[in-house]
Amino acid sequence: MKFGHRFKETLKKEGFPPDWVESAISYSQLKKCINRLTNELAELGLEPETLRKLLKHVEDYNAANRGDDDRPLEYLLSGEQDDGESEKKPESNQLFHPKLLFYVNESTGELDSAHLNEETRHKLQLLALETGMSNVRVVEEPQPTESDIPPSSPTSGIRRRAGYRTVEVPLTSDSEFFSRLAAELSGLEDLQEREEKRMHAEIEQLGRQVARLTDPDRRASRKIINTWREIFQVYVESGIFFGTTEVDHGGHDAETAAERFQRFASIVAEKGLVDRLKGSENLRALNRFMGINREILQGLRFGEINRTAMTKILKKFDKQSGLGVRSTFPRRIEYPEFSEHLAKAVCAEVHTQILSSVPQLDDYSCPMCMDIKWRPVRLRCEHTFCIRCLIVMQTNKQHYCPLCREKTVIDACSDNLDTELAAFLKKWFPQEVKQKQRYNEHMAGVDQYGEVYTDKCCVM
Amino acid sequence: MALPKRIIKETERLMAEPVKGISAVPHEDNLRYFDVTIDGPGQSPYEGGVFKLELFLPDDYPMTPPKIRFLTKIYHPNIDRLGRICLDVLKSNWSPALQIRTILLSIQALLGAPNPDDPLANDVAQKWKEDEKGAIETARQWTEQYAKP
Numbered sequence: 001m002k003f004g005h006r007f008k009e010t011l012k013k014e015g016f017p018p019d020w021v022e023s024a025i026s027y028s029q030l031k032k033c034i035n036r037l038t039n040e041l042a043e044l045g046l047e048p049e050t051l052r053k054l055l056k057h058v059e060d061y062n063a064a065n066r067g068d069d070d071r072p073l074e075y076l077l078s079g080e081q082d083d084g085e086s087e088k089k090p091e092s093n094q095l096f097h098p099k100l101l102f103y104v105n106e107s108t109g110e111l112d113s114a115h116l117n118e119e120t121r122h123k124l125q126l127l128a129l130e131t132g133m134s135n136v137r138v139v140e141e142p143q144p145t146e147s148d149i150p151p152s153s154p155t156s157g158i159r160r161r162a163g164y165r166t167v168e169v170p171l172t173s174d175s176e177f178f179s180r181l182a183a184e185l186s187g188l189e190d191l192q193e194r195e196e197k198r199m200h201a202e203i204e205q206l207g208r209q210v211a212r213l214t215d216p217d218r219r220a221s222r223k224i225i226n227t228w229r230e231i232f233q234v235y236v237e238s239g240i241f242f243g244t245t246e247v248d249h250g251g252h253d254a255e256t257a258a259e260r261f262q263r264f265a266s267i268v269a270e271k272g273l274v275d276r277l278k279g280s281e282n283l284r285a286l287n288r289f290m291g292i293n294r295e296i297l298q299g300l301r302f303g304e305i306n307r308t309a310m311t312k313i314l315k316k317f318d319k320q321s322g323l324g325v326r327s328t329f330p331r332r333i334e335y336p337e338f339s340e341h342l343a344k345a346v347c348a349e350v351h352t353q354i355l356s357s358v359p360q361l362d363d364y365s366c367p368m369c370m371d372i373k374w375r376p377v378r379l380r381c382e383h384t385f386c387i388r389c390l391i392v393m394q395t396n397k398q399h400y401c402p403l404c405r406e407k408t409v410i411d412a413c414s415d416n417l418d419t420e421l422a423a424f425l426k427k428w429f430p431q432e433v434k435q436k437q438r439y440n441e442h443m444a445g446v447d448q449y450g451e452v453y454t455d456k457c458c459v460m
Numbered sequence: 461m462a463l464p465k466r467i468i469k470e471t472e473r474l475m476a477e478p479v480k481g482i483s484a485v486p487h488e489d490n491l492r493y494f495d496v497t498i499d500g501p502g503q504s505p506y507e508g509g510v511f512k513l514e515l516f517l518p519d520d521y522p523m524t525p526p527k528i529r530f531l532t533k534i535y536h537p538n539i540d541r542l543g544r545i546c547l548d549v550l551k552s553n554w555s556p557a558l559q560i561r562t563i564l565l566s567i568q569a570l571l572g573a574p575n576p577d578d579p580l581a582n583d584v585a586q587k588w589k590e591d592e593k594g595a596i597e598t599a600r601q602w603t604e605q606y607a608k609p
Contacts, residue, residue, distance in 0.1 A: 369465060392523055402556045
């Protein structure tokens, strides 16, 4: 299937909001532009084959280090008023003034290239006489003050050559093409900003709701906390949009993310976590959470398809016109990192605003026993461990902090108990704390009376 | 004695999120004893080799380091003929916050950066210092001969 068709279909059936679809890259319109441009060029006798031969790529040109004679034509994407200032204005659709330039001998009006056939040469010469020589389109001064291309690059500015005049081939469809594409890209950027703002508000709201639903001081939420905690744990472990392990790290593409999201949803369902969420408000919150994730996913997909559309249309431009812009255009304008950026920003929000409402045990476990840090002892170096592990270390005469190797373990005493953290743990992890407390007491007994010690003796 | 929570958690994580080029599988009848393989790091004479090791977690782990030994013959200045490894974090610089995965990563790194100034296998270290090219060539041959999967 042709890409244009597939692009249209995807936009239609993915259920993107109407304003997104409107902002999408107008692939078929741009394609028509290219067709018109090809016709314009053909009329001048500049077939893509010819152009490709004439427009040496910068790299070829530099590598071969040949004289200017081999490069009688140039295609520049910058305009005369491209002084860096105009680029800042998002509404300046006229940012792009592409120019197809060639050089003619000032005295004879003769075009100097061996690559052109007789007819084309004739046409171009006529053109030079008609336009270029009448000074209307002669570029008088080079503009080396380009904003983002180093002046040393041969494509920047217009080179002056003694005895030659620079003539511009009058083309209209190419400016139309680039103006349109640039306008659409900035439109996409605006859309992204709007979406980010909207999502931000929604996530913040949901964060507050979850915080209220799981407030441990509220009676109704006591049983719910663990369910929410489990849901969020599965969520984090699913690594939907980003991987955090050695093997799988960095962002995911839409397809992987969709797959991971599906897996997350099915694990939540399998574990019966939805049924355990009592009350309609909890269910509504979960639905909103799912909805936000679905939206991130959709944004990711939208970004990907638009980026593909841009790459494809530029490729088509080069193939059909032979003007070779694909290597220079992306340097002039960046495709807004719609998908990745949005996903990144929104994911961070989800973590800070929503997930943090419910503390996870892993964030409060002792790095030595990997159990809850009960009772927490804060060493002088600010690292915290559970009291049991530190007692064992002190008995073993291991004096250095396991994390920073500072000699702080030896000095730890009852003053180092972190009462604030202790209260926090007791509030959020009552069951785990109780269990660990029992274990600590048991181990203290073992220390005192040896391996035969059991809890039951303690009761006697 | 029941297996401490820490060992269970570490094992679970090693299984769920394995480290690239490293595997560690506990024996069914002794969950403190692991069969380990480490892939030789790229751009080292051990590249392409798969090295077998054994790893044992003593009773007082993590207060004391795991006991690790190469089973595959390897030509390396910090690993002796019995497969014993000279690595600070396995001895004096052990910390109970280190884990099986971090230690195995350290060993993999040691393969990529031999340290002949702190030798365990004196003859190998000597050779490494006098004729590094030759030593690397021998290491490559040993890899070819003993560590091919």
